[in-house]
Amino acid sequence: MTKKTARRPVRQTGRRLGWLAAGALLLLLAMLLSLMVGSRSIGPAEALDALLHGGTTDDAYVVRSLRVPRTVIGVMVGVALALAGAVLQGVTRNPIAEPGILGISQGASLGVICAIAFAGVHTLTGYVGFAFAGAAVAAAAVYLFAGTGRGGATPVRLALAGAAMNAFLAALVSGIMITNGRALDEFRFWQVGSISGRGPEVAAQTWPFLLAGLLLVAVMARSLDALALGDDAAKGLGHNVPLMRILGALGATVLTGVAVAAAGPIVFAGLAVPHMARAAVGTDHRWLLPMAALLGPALILIPDVVGRVLFPPSEVPVGVMTALLGVPFLVAIVRRRSAVAA
Amino acid sequence: MRPAGYAAVTAGRAAFLVHRRSAVVAFALAVALGAAVVASLCVGESFVSPVEVVRVLLGQPSPDELVVGTLRLPRLVVGLLVGAAFGLAGALIQTVARNPLASPDIIGVSHGAGAATVAAFTFGITSYAMLPLVSLGGGVAAALLVYVFAWRNGLRATHFVLIGIGFSAAMSSLTRLFMTKGDFLAAEQAKVWLTGSLNGRGYDQAAPLAAVLLLLFVPLLWAARAQRDMSLDDDTATALGVRLGRVRLGLVALGVVLASVATATAGPIDFVALLAPQIVRRLTRGAQIPLLCSALTGALIVVLADLLARRLFAPIELPVGVLTAVVGAPYLLWLIVRSRSGGRV
Numbered sequence: 001m002t003k004k005t006a007r008r009p010v011r012q013t014g015r016r017l018g019w020l021a022a023g024a025l026l027l028l029l030a031m032l033l034s035l036m037v038g039s040r041s042i043g044p045a046e047a048l049d050a051l052l053h054g055g056t057t058d059d060a061y062v063v064r065s066l067r068v069p070r071t072v073i074g075v076m077v078g079v080a081l082a083l084a085g086a087v088l089q090g091v092t093r094n095p096i097a098e099p100g101i102l103g104i105s106q107g108a109s110l111g112v113i114c115a116i117a118f119a120g121v122h123t124l125t126g127y128v129g130f131a132f133a134g135a136a137v138a139a140a141a142v143y144l145f146a147g148t149g150r151g152g153a154t155p156v157r158l159a160l161a162g163a164a165m166n167a168f169l170a171a172l173v174s175g176i177m178i179t180n181g182r183a184l185d186e187f188r189f190w191q192v193g194s195i196s197g198r199g200p201e202v203a204a205q206t207w208p209f210l211l212a213g214l215l216l217v218a219v220m221a222r223s224l225d226a227l228a229l230g231d232d233a234a235k236g237l238g239h240n241v242p243l244m245r246i247l248g249a250l251g252a253t254v255l256t257g258v259a260v261a262a263a264g265p266i267v268f269a270g271l272a273v274p275h276m277a278r279a280a281v282g283t284d285h286r287w288l289l290p291m292a293a294l295l296g297p298a299l300i301l302i303p304d305v306v307g308r309v310l311f312p313p314s315e316v317p318v319g320v321m322t323a324l325l326g327v328p329f330l331v332a333i334v335r336r337r338s339a340v341a342a
Numbered sequence: 343m344r345p346a347g348y349a350a351v352t353a354g355r356a357a358f359l360v361h362r363r364s365a366v367v368a369f370a371l372a373v374a375l376g377a378a379v380v381a382s383l384c385v386g387e388s389f390v391s392p393v394e395v396v397r398v399l400l401g402q403p404s405p406d407e408l409v410v411g412t413l414r415l416p417r418l419v420v421g422l423l424v425g426a427a428f429g430l431a432g433a434l435i436q437t438v439a440r441n442p443l444a445s446p447d448i449i450g451v452s453h454g455a456g457a458a459t460v461a462a463f464t465f466g467i468t469s470y471a472m473l474p475l476v477s478l479g480g481g482v483a484a485a486l487l488v489y490v491f492a493w494r495n496g497l498r499a500t501h502f503v504l505i506g507i508g509f510s511a512a513m514s515s516l517t518r519l520f521m522t523k524g525d526f527l528a529a530e531q532a533k534v535w536l537t538g539s540l541n542g543r544g545y546d547q548a549a550p551l552a553a554v555l556l557l558l559f560v561p562l563l564w565a566a567r568a569q570r571d572m573s574l575d576d577d578t579a580t581a582l583g584v585r586l587g588r589v590r591l592g593l594v595a596l597g598v599v600l601a602s603v604a605t606a607t608a609g610p611i612d613f614v615a616l617l618a619p620q621i622v623r624r625l626t627r628g629a630q631i632p633l634l635c636s637a638l639t640g641a642l643i644v645v646l647a648d649l650l651a652r653r654l655f656a657p658i659e660l661p662v663g664v665l666t667a668v669v670g671a672p673y674l675l676w677l678i679v680r681s682r683s684g685g686r687v
Contacts, residue, residue: 096504100511101507101511145675145678145679146678148679156500156503156504157678159503159504159507160443160448160503160507160674160678161675161678162507163448163507163510163674164671164672164674164675164678165671165675167447167612167613167667167670167671167674168667168668168671168672168675170667171612171663171664171665171667171668171671172668174661174664175660175664175668178658178659178660178661178664179655179658179660267511267515268511316519317518319515319518320515320516320518320519323511323512323514323515324512324515324516324519326508326511326512327508327509327511327512330504330505330508331491331505331508334501334504334505334508335491335494335501
């Protein structure tokens with residue numbers, strides 16, 4: 001009996017490590033595909049050769065100057081959105097929490113367009129601060145509106161408050177774009193939610209912020225486990241619940257801000273990944289978060305690769321792909337979980 | 343026997359029960375709408391005196407006939423029809439769902455109609471007679487899909503709303519997908535249409551909507567009666583011999599058709615279908631949402647919003663959909679704050 005209970009955690013750890021390895025493999029595969037596939041197909045050997053040794057061929061140029069930055073940004077955005085979704089789902093104990101649904105991404109968009117239109121900021125490092133501010137204000141407002149009144153922030157109220165906030169912010173964004181021609185011109189390319197056409201400097205400028213967000217979230221892992229037991233239990237275990245909520249929301253906001261500043265609003269990317277990770281490695285956030293961080297980029301890069309070849313010669317932006325792929329998932333969650341209907 | 347607050351009106355052999363307060367509200371709304379119409383025709387790049395506006399409207403010769411009759415009137419007519427259609431659609435769907443959140447903007451109808459219309463632009467269909475049909479197809483398909491996916495041992499408002507929000511998001515990305523696929527001209531046309539604007543809309547676009555409203559006049563009379571049955575609780579209605587399932591389906595179908603065709607005409611003007619019935623319900627304080635009042639309120643909202651949209655940042659014109667969203671979304675947030683739980687708001 002004692003032997004069995006002692007062995008179970010070991011076996012569980014082994015299984016989790018197996019899933020993590022599978023996730024890492026999937027991510028590597030997705031990155032390789034992202035280097036190979038496009039309007040100019042490049043074989044795996046040539047792609048790797050160009051990546052490692054450079055060279056002067058056309059293939060090497062395409063891989064090094066176009067596809068590597070795109071892949072790196074895809075990985076960064078995927079990590080950021082997946083972790084933001086996982087943390088939001090943990091903090092709100094709400095299976096459909098996601099930066100896009102809650103209006104946080106749209107808030108970051110509004111921040112960026114304000115930066116372009118009113119503050120005269122035109123560099124990416126400049127955008128990032130405004131994106132954070134917009135995302136933070138939107139997140140706070142949505143949580144405040146959904147949580148006020150009797151019943152607290154139920155999934156339906158959060159989703160509705162997010163939808164209303166999305167509509168409101170989208171109206172402000174289009175109002176500013178229409179009254180400000182210069183903003184329209186600069187913002188248009190960015191608004192679609194795409195990881196193409198971003199140079200290596202985008203990755204170079206955003207990684208410190210991504211790192212800060214990652215650290216914040218990593219520190220939160222144990223607290224998120226406690227929070228899953230309920231506010232009272234978490235308090236009983238000695239956690240400061242309001243502080244945890246604020247820190248968690250801050251981490252998610254920073255991560256969303258990074259993703260939006262780099263790639264524009266990409267909806268639904270943070271919804272499915274945490275659920276998949278939970279199905280694989282369980283609800284322990286110390287395993288869940290790394291798993292989500294491996295799956296997230298794969299689920300950005302694979303739709304992006306598919307979007308490149310779906311309707312040649314034009315590309316389908318990755319934001320469109322994730323939204324279309326995310327909805328069946330949302331439907332499944334809503335139908336399966338009785339918790340959502342509460 | 344007459345319920346409290348109702349008056350019997352007899353005309354020949356027919357007799358109606360009229361909710362007195364609703365009749366007063368309808369009259370007041372009509373007066374306000376008349377004033378808004380005149381104001382909307384007066385104000386613009388050049389100011390035209392109300393006297394001249396009334397002269398043009400009555401068909402008398404006037405020096406301002408070009409500005410008022412040719413430039414401003416067609417746009418106003420479109421606004422009136424679209425607003426009335428959205429107001430009716432909202433009242434019908436909210437009556438069935440007994441929940442203000444189930445308005446066509448939220449459950450995916452407008453976005454479905456939008457995606458279908460942009461697809462039509464992309465594939466080169468631009469005839470004003472075809473667009474409403476395409477849009478209707480998109481709106482009905484979206485509503486059906488949401489309905490099917492939300493159905494699980496009965497229909498739950500919360501499932502319906504959540505899945506509707508998801509579908510709306512998917513439909514807007516489909517819309518963007520079609521915009522990236524089409525050529526530049528189609529994309530430009532779609533972009534203007536998508537923001538929900540009355541700019542450049544005239545009788546060509548108004549005609550299909552007017553025809554649909556005329557065709558639906560008799561079904562709407564039926565709907566006004568059926569609404570009273572819906573205000574009973576389910577058991578009472580069934581005991582009285584009302585076929586609830588059919589009545590519900592009929593009312594929702596009417597609402598979806600109206601919302602889709604209105605969307606085809608002016609693009610998705612968000613939140614009018616949410617706001618109008620709610621305002622009416624607070625004004626009339628009745629058990630039902632009177633359809634006439636809701637139509638008048640919808641028209642009033644769109645005409646006033648368009649007036650503001652034209653003049654607020656003149657000479658730049660905002661799309662009217664931006665203004666209705668800026669007003670409507672906070673109202674939705676307020677509804678959420680006020681609600682006791684997520685399900686019934």
